[in-house]
Amino acid sequence: MTLHLHSLPAAALLVTCAAFMPFDAIAGVRVCTFPGSPSTALDQKVASETFRTAGIAATIVTHGIANGDDDGVSLKELDKTLGHQCDVIAGFPRSPVADATGGKMLFSRGYLRSGYVSIESANVKTTGVAQNTVAAMYASPAQLIAVQQTGVRLDLENTSALSVEAVAAGRARRAIVWYPAVVAYGRAHPEQRFTVSSTASPYADWHLVFAFASSGATLQKSVDAALDKMTADGRLAALTHEWALPASQSAAESAHAPKVSYLERATVPHAQQGGIRLAVAGTSTQGRFIKVSDAASTDVPSFDRMQANHGKALYASSCAKCHGGALQGVTGPALRGPAFAPISNAHLTVGGIFGYMATNMPADRPGKLKDQDYADIMAFLLFSNGYTPGSTKLTADNARTSATKLIAGPAH
Incomplete structure (x- = not known):
C-alpha cells in the first residue's frame, strides 16, 4: 500500500449511467480494488461478503483503478473513476494525515485497522552496513x-514487497512497511519469520474503507449496516484476522502506551553529512540509498513573507495535487497541523523535511526545482504551520542545515 497510486493498473471499463441510478435498479454494483496493494485478496473477500450481507449483487472488477499521470492519482481522477468506471472502491486507505476529504467521495466505516510497522527477520542475521540499514518504499509513508x-x-525500494525482501535477504536490518505486505510476503514465503513492532509516527496509522461516489449515499448506508452486522456476529473479525496488526501491538496502541523505536542508534560508523541526500542510485532490486545524519546546526530558520508567497505559488503548481490545495493531504500526507508536525515528534526537523523534499519531490520529477525554490516552499510550509516571517530570506543552505524541530502551531 502506498499513497502514490501510479503503479496500479488501469481499469478498462465501459462508461454507463449506472452510477446515477438507484442501486436497486442496477444489475450489479461494480467494485474496484487496487491490484497493486498487498491487501487486494482481503479487500475482495471483504467486499464479496459485505455485499452478500447487504443483499446487493456485486461484481469484483479485477482491472483496478484508472491510471493517473506520473505523480499519482488525484482526487479528481478518483472522483471520475467512481462516477464512470466503478461504483465502489474497496481497500481505500484513509489516515488522519491523508483522509481525502478534499474530494467528492463518501466513505464507509473502516473494516481493517492496519498501518506501517517495523519488521526484523527472525531467520537472518545482518552484518556490516546492513546492520545500520532500514528498508522503506520510495515516496510512501514508510519513507x-x-x-x-x-x-x-x-534502502529505498520500489515496492513494499521489495522492502520486506531486503530484510529477508539480509540487505537491511529492518524495514518500515505496510503490515499487509508482511502478511502477503509470509503467505508466499512461509519459511520466513519476522518480528514486528510499532512505529512512533503520525504517518503509521491507517484504515481500509470502501469509497463511493458523491451519489452513493444510499449504498454507503447499506454497506455500513452490513459491516456493523458482520462485526456483531464475528464474520468481519474472522475475515480480517490474518491481516490485522498483532494483538500485542494493537493493545499497546489502544492504551496509548509508548511505542518502541524501530531502530536503535547507529551501531557502525557513518559519515557525518548534514541533512538527507541521495548517496547511491540503485535498481529496482537493490533500491536507492540515502544517508540521514544528525550533524546540523541549531539555528532557528528565518524567512520573509515575500518568499512564503512565492513558495505558495510553487506549491500550488508542483505539490498540491498530492498534498492538497490547503495542505490537508490527498494521496500524499497533510503538510500542516498536528497530523504533520505534532509536538511529540522529536525527529521531524526543518533540515530533515527540506532535505527530503529537495531530494525526492515532486514525485514525478524529484529535484526538478531550483534550490531556492525549495527554500521558498519550505518558507510557505513554515508560515502555514504558524511560524512568523521576519526580514531575512531563508536560503537553501540554512534550511538544509537547520536542526530546529518543526512543530505545528496555529496557521496565520
Missing part, C-alpha cells in the same frame, strides 16, 4: 517515517 530517525542508512 516519511524512516527519515524521522537520525543516523541510519535507508
Whole structure:
C-alpha cells in the first residue's frame, strides 16, 4: 500500500449511467480494488461478503483503478473513476494525515485497522552496513517515517514487497512497511519469520474503507449496516484476522502506551553529512540509498513573507495535487497541523523535511526545482504551520542545515 497510486493498473471499463441510478435498479454494483496493494485478496473477500450481507449483487472488477499521470492519482481522477468506471472502491486507505476529504467521495466505516510497522527477520542475521540499514518504499509513508530517525542508512525500494525482501535477504536490518505486505510476503514465503513492532509516527496509522461516489449515499448506508452486522456476529473479525496488526501491538496502541523505536542508534560508523541526500542510485532490486545524519546546526530558520508567497505559488503548481490545495493531504500526507508536525515528534526537523523534499519531490520529477525554490516552499510550509516571517530570506543552505524541530502551531 502506498499513497502514490501510479503503479496500479488501469481499469478498462465501459462508461454507463449506472452510477446515477438507484442501486436497486442496477444489475450489479461494480467494485474496484487496487491490484497493486498487498491487501487486494482481503479487500475482495471483504467486499464479496459485505455485499452478500447487504443483499446487493456485486461484481469484483479485477482491472483496478484508472491510471493517473506520473505523480499519482488525484482526487479528481478518483472522483471520475467512481462516477464512470466503478461504483465502489474497496481497500481505500484513509489516515488522519491523508483522509481525502478534499474530494467528492463518501466513505464507509473502516473494516481493517492496519498501518506501517517495523519488521526484523527472525531467520537472518545482518552484518556490516546492513546492520545500520532500514528498508522503506520510495515516496510512501514508510519513507516519511524512516527519515524521522537520525543516523541510519535507508534502502529505498520500489515496492513494499521489495522492502520486506531486503530484510529477508539480509540487505537491511529492518524495514518500515505496510503490515499487509508482511502478511502477503509470509503467505508466499512461509519459511520466513519476522518480528514486528510499532512505529512512533503520525504517518503509521491507517484504515481500509470502501469509497463511493458523491451519489452513493444510499449504498454507503447499506454497506455500513452490513459491516456493523458482520462485526456483531464475528464474520468481519474472522475475515480480517490474518491481516490485522498483532494483538500485542494493537493493545499497546489502544492504551496509548509508548511505542518502541524501530531502530536503535547507529551501531557502525557513518559519515557525518548534514541533512538527507541521495548517496547511491540503485535498481529496482537493490533500491536507492540515502544517508540521514544528525550533524546540523541549531539555528532557528528565518524567512520573509515575500518568499512564503512565492513558495505558495510553487506549491500550488508542483505539490498540491498530492498534498492538497490547503495542505490537508490527498494521496500524499497533510503538510500542516498536528497530523504533520505534532509536538511529540522529536525527529521531524526543518533540515530533515527540506532535505527530503529537495531530494525526492515532486514525485514525478524529484529535484526538478531550483534550490531556492525549495527554500521558498519550505518558507510557505513554515508560515502555514504558524511560524512568523521576519526580514531575512531563508536560503537553501540554512534550511538544509537547520536542526530546529518543526512543530505545528496555529496557521496565520
